[in-house]
Amino acid sequence: MRFSTISLSFLSLINLSSAAATPVELAPPCGTTLYPTILQQIYEDRPFKVFANNRNFYVSQEFDASGNVYNRTYQIVGFEKIPPGSYACQLNVKFSAGYNIAASGTPTLNVKTLFNGDSNKIKSPNHWTWNKFYRGTSSPFGQGIFGTTTLTPGISSAINRCPTGGGNLAFMFEIADRVLTDANVQFKQTDKGGLYLTYNC
Ligand SMILES: *[C@@H]1O[C@H](CO)[C@@H](O)[C@H](O)[C@H]1NC(C)=O
Numbered sequence: 322m323r324f325s326t327i328s329l330s331f332l333s334l335i336n337l338s339s340a341a342a343t344p345v346e347l348a349p350p351c352g353t354t355l356y357p358t359i360l361q362q363i364y365e366d367r368p369f370k371v372f373a374n375n376r377n378f379y380v381s382q383e384f385d386a387s388g389n390v391y392n393r394t395y396q397i398v399g400f401e402k403i404p405p406g407s408y409a410c411q412l413n414v415k416f417s418a419g420y421n422i423a424a425s426g427t428p429t430l431n432v433k434t435l436f437n438g439d440s441n442k443i444k445s446p447n448h449w450t451w452n453k454f455y456r457g458t459s460s461p462f463g464q465g466i467f468g469t470t471t472l473t474p475g476i477s478s479a480i481n482r483c484p485t486g487g488g489n490l491a492f493m494f495e496i497a498d499r500v501l502t503d504a505n506v507q508f509k510q511t512d513k514g515g516l517y518l519t520y521n522c
Contacts, residue, residue, distance in 0.1 A: 351519060351522045352409065352519050352520055352521040352522035353407070353519065353520055353521050354517050354518070354519055355400050355402075355403065355517060355518040355519075355520070356400075356510075356515075356516075356517050356518075357398045357399060357400055357510065357515070357516055357517070358374075358399060358400065358401045358445065359374055359397060359398065359399030359400075359401070359443070359444075359445045359491065360374060360375055360376060360377060360378060360396070360397070360398060360399075360510055361373070361374050361375070361396075361397045361399075361445070361447075361449060362375075362377070362379050362394055362395065362396055362397070363394070363395050363397065363449060363450055363451040363454060363455075364392075364393075364394050364451055365391065365392055365393040365394065365451050365455070366391075366392050367451070368450060368451040368452040368456070369450055369451075369452050370450060371446075371447070371448055371449060371450055373446075374445045374446070376509055376510050376511075377507065377508075377509055377510070378396050378398070378472075378494070378506075378507065378508050378509070378510060378515065378516075379394055379396060379505070379506075379507045380394060380395055380396045380428070380430060380494050380495065380496055380505060380506055380507075381393065381394045381496070381504065381505030381506075381507075382394070382428075382496045382500070382503065382504055382505070383503045384501065384502060384503055388501070393451075393495075393496070394505075395451075395454075395493055395494060395495050396493070396494040397435060397449060397491060397492070397493055397494075398491065398492045398494065398516050399435075399443050399445070399489065399490070399491040399492075400489065400490050400491070400518050401443065401444070401489045402488075402489070403483075403487045403488055403489070403490060403518070403520060404487050404520075405486070405487035405488070406487065407487055407520040407521055408520065408521060409482070409519075409520055409521060409522045410482065410483035410484075410485070410490075410518060410519070410520040411479050411480075411481070411482050411483060411518065411519050411520070411522070412432070412467075412468065412479070412480040412481055412482075412483055412492065412516065412517075412518055413477070413478065413479050413480060413516070413517055413518070413519060414470055414472065414476065414477075414478055414480060414515070414516050414517075415476065415477040415478075415514065415515070415517070416472070416473070416474050416475060416476055416477075416508075416513070416514035416515070417474070417475070417513045417514055418474055418475040419474050419475070420474040420475070420508065420513060420514040421474075421508065421509070422472055422473065422474055422506065422507070422508045422514075423505075423506070423507045423508070424472070424473075424504075424505065424506040424507070425503065425504060425505050425506075426500065426502055426503065426504030426505070427471060427472075427473065427504075427506070428471070428496045428497065428500045428504035428505070428506060429469055429470075429471050429496075429497040429499070429500060430469060430470050430471065430472065430494045430495065430496060430497060430506070431466045431468075431469055431494070431495050431496070431497045431498070432466065432467045432468040432469065432470065432480055432481070432492050432493070432494055432495075433462040433463060433465075433466060433467055433492065433493045433495065434462060434463035434467050434484060434490070434491070434492060434493075435454075435461055435462060435463075435491040435492060435493045436461055436491055437462075437463040437484050437490075438484070438486070440486075440488030440489045440490075441489075442461075443488075443489035443490065443491045444489070454493070462493065463484070467480070467481055467492065468480035468481035469497060472506050472508065474514075483518060483520075490518070
């Protein structure tokens with residue numbers, strides 16, 4: 322009788338603690354966390370300009386009167402120095418509740434791998450431009466879509482398992498093809514919100 326009372330109150334304690342707000346930390350308590358060392362945009366309206374590495378994430382597109390997309394801005398997110406032999410690598414996104422994300426249309430984003438298997442090409446400074454990635458004859462992107470995400474405050478989600486192998490990894494974030502309206506999303510990568518990799522989890 323006494324035992325069951327104790328168990329019961331213990332159980333309700335567990336319930337209470339799981340109901341309490343979980344403190345938000347970008348790094349999950351598992352394996353190793355790696356933050357992007359490269360955050361760089363490419364702009365369709367300035368196709369030959371190389372933009373500097375910065376701490377912002379910015380993706381946008383506009384549609385003209387005849388329904389054609391133009392003035393796209395896409396986001397490159399790069400991670401460097403993943404140890405060789407690391408396992409269970411995963412690309413994740415997490416934002417604290419109420420995190421400042423400026424968005425119009427809250428678009429779904431497609432994520433593609435960039436220079437997958439070509440680790441040496443992923444570095445900063447670099448010569449990355451819209452022209453280089455979207456008007457070239459050979460595609461720097463991996464096969465198909467690596468993952469999708471919709472960036473909203475309070476989310477914590479895995480985008481996908483990374484391609485295997487250590488070294489450097491880069492991803493291109495684009496507005497999903499099926500979004501046929503003006504749309505954009507923007508945030509500042511900080512320790513309270515943004516993209517990160519985990520491995521050895
Ligand atoms: C393209 O969009 C950016 C904002 O993303 C804006 O600053 C710029 O003026 C636009 N350019 C054109 C040609 O509409």
